[in-house]
Amino acid sequence: MALAVGAGVVGLAAPASAVTGTATASMHCQLPPGSPSPNPRDMNSTYTVEVPDEVQPGDVLPAGSVKVTPSPTGVTVPLQLTLTMTPSVTFELENAGIPAGTKVTVTGAVQDPQTVPANGEPSIAPWTNNAPITIPASASPGAIKWLADSSKTITTITNPPLGAQETTCTANAPKVAIVTNQIPVPTVPTTTKLTPNNGGPGTAVTATGVNFAPGPVTCTASLAGVDTDTGTGTADAAGNATCSLTVTTKADSIRIGATPGKAFVWVTPIEGVPHPVDIEVLPGALAIGPAGGLPTLDLGSITINGKSQTVTGTFNAAAVQDFRGGSLGWDVTVTRTPFLNTATGHAMNTAALTIAPTCAVTNPDSPSPCAVGAAGAITDTPKQVASQAPGGEELTGGEFAVGGGASLKLPPFMFADAYQSVVTFSMA
Known part of the structure; x- marks a missing residue:
């Protein structure tokens, strides 16, 4: 990577977790008149965001279900001020089926007034969404990544009476991924292995599987979707199933219960003099x-x-x-x-x-x-x-x-x- 500087996007990321994520978002902020220079300025604030687990596209999140906890801003005020703040953060949502650029805003209620001494630092209390949030529908169910896009805090200054002042901050690119809600993978019954996976008439096969209800199970051989031979077995308390059957007629698949089957290679008995042909497949790089x-x-x-x-x-x-x-x-x-x-x-x-x-x-x-x-x-x-x-x-x-x-x-x-x-x- 080369760069020429004549006469000069923020590394912003944090690992996603199940329901809570924390990341440092770099914001370019326009401060109210009278704020200390420089104005505008770049500021870093750490946001901890909590979203409900198992949120799917198309869901409506009720008020109070998304929580934002910011760290101190590092901004000081030159005079003693009494401030009342209404905070919000806008997120861009990422999901394979949600249109690119889709955004939702988590706006909090008006926070209690605070008096900040000269050269002191205002604080923003944690807040939750004060209105329902609709997650857009998607043809691709699954986890949704929440990326901090921008933040806005409406700050009313009452001492001195300067009126309503607005601080607007926009995230420096790229947007920071704060949290990804998890969609648990369904523990569906699955046929995992056939031992052996080939043979002719009279071949005894053991089929294994996972995520079955404890108790008796049935395994079935089939050819082109038509069932042929069946066998029985059991699943233990952990859902691990073992089932045995004897293949008597041609089959191309064996399954436990109603799960998708594993491929079975039928070896047709042929009269005559056998002449084995061997090949060794070596691993590549x-x-x-x-x-x-x-x-x-x-x-x-x-x-x-x-x-x-x-x-x-x-x-x-x-x-x-x-x-x-x-x-x-x-x-x-x-x-x-x-x-x-x-x-x-x-x-x-x-x-x-x-x-x-x-x-x-x-x-x-x-x-x-x-x-x-x-x-x-x-x-x-x-x-x-x-x-x-x-x-x-x-x-x-x-x-x-x-x-x-x-x-x-x-x-x-x-x-x-x-x-x-x-x-x-x-x-x-």
């Missing part, structure tokens, strides 16, 4: 490339103006290949070196670089999907940006492209120079 490295991400140039500035770009995608032929997973992480000019010795030690990761399947025959890591800062500590979960009894692997959006927040002052940092994508 787990690799990330290209070996020669990715093209430079050039963020262009920017002019020093005495304020923090943000530039954005896109990391070129690294190719991931998992040809191991097993059920293992993998992780891709990123690290970076400091922004330096090795010829002049100048450095931008306070420059904040972040990534909003992406991961796409590039081979449609890939047996596995890939998961995207949370957006956040890139440092010399490895940060996960993409992963493939182990498959258990299922085959994993495939071909993928891992990249993401790049955001760089620059300090207000630095040496005018050309700087470079090397971002490294690594796999394990």
Whole structure:
């Protein structure tokens, strides 16, 4: 990554949790007249946000169900003032089926007046939504990510009587993901394995499964959806089922209960002289490339103006290949070196670089999907940006492209120079 500074998006992310998340949001704020300089200014405030668990698109959240707890703002007032505040935060919602840019606002009730001494710091008490919030409907049920978009506090100043003053703050890009409500994965009965998974007439097969009601179970062989042979078994108190049957006629699937079946390979008995044909399939590589490295991400140039500035770009995608032929997973992480000019010795030690990761399947025959890591800062500590979960009894692997959006927040002052940092994508 290279950046030329002629004559200079905030790394804002926090891991999501089940119902509560905390993150530091960097806001660009226009303060009321008479506030200490600079005005406007950049401020950081830590928000803890609580949302109901199991919220689905289309739900209506009742008043009082979303709670916002801010940290001190770091803003001081030059004179003793009596303030009354009405706070709110607007969130952008992310879900595969919700239209991009969809926003909801959590507005609190008018808070009790507070008297702040000269050079003191006003505080904002935690608040909950004072009106119902409708989550837009979506064709993709699932978890919803809440990203802080902007905040607004209506501040009425009564001493001296300056009238209603409004402080408006807008989040610096990229928006910060504060909390993701969890949608529990249904524990549906599942047939997990057949032992053996092939054979001819008279083959004894043991089928196993998970998440069944404790007690007797039935397993069934079928051909093209038509049931053939059946067997019996039991599920223990933990829901682990074991069922045995003997395959007497041709079948292509065996299942426990009403679950989707596992494939069974029918071996037709043939009269004559057998002539076995053997082949060994060797595992391929787990690799990330290209070996020669990715093209430079050039963020262009920017002019020093005495304020923090943000530039954005896109990391070129690294190719991931998992040809191991097993059920293992993998992780891709990123690290970076400091922004330096090795010829002049100048450095931008306070420059904040972040990534909003992406991961796409590039081979449609890939047996596995890939998961995207949370957006956040890139440092010399490895940060996960993409992963493939182990498959258990299922085959994993495939071909993928891992990249993401790049955001760089620059300090207000630095040496005018050309700087470079090397971002490294690594796999394990």
